[in-house]
Amino acid sequence: MTTYDDRERAFEAKFAHDAEMQFRAEARRNKLVGLWAAELLGKAEDEAQAYARSVVEHDLHEPGIEDVIAKLVADLGDKATPEAIRAKMAEMMPVAKAQLMAETGL
Template sequence: MTTFDDRERAFETKFAHDTEMLFRAEVRRNKLVGLWAAELLGKTGDEAISYAHEVVQSDLHEPGFEDVVRKVAADLGDRSSTDAVRAKMLEFLPVAKAQLMTES
């Protein structure tokens, strides 16, 4: 092994770790958005948690987060707008990252 090989392996490992952490943060963000939307819909307890899981699952349909925005905005109807949902997603991403960092 050369120093170059060691550095390359270290960069690949870091890239894989960073990619996994971003995925986990996005899943957590979607859960937080789901819980926020559930509150607006008047859901509590297990019903709110179940709805948050539906929101997380909705992100698996296509790349990006627009599928989540469409689902949540459609479910909320007049209670919120797509722009408000996007704003909440932006607000909750650093919260999700912070939560994951404290759990590690």
């Protein structure tokens, strides 16, 4: 085995790890935004957790965040604008990444 093969394998492993961490961060962000939306809707703790789960699951339907934003806009009505939802999603992404880093010990 050559050094080139080792470097290629290491690069592939890093790429896979980075892609998994990005997926997990986006799912965590969606959960946090779901909890925020549940609070706006006045849901109790169990209902809020279930609602946040539904937001995470909704993101699996289509690539990107537009499907999540559409769901939240429909659910929240006049409680939040699409711009406010986008801002909350942007605000929650670094929080989600920090939580994951703390959990994984990185």
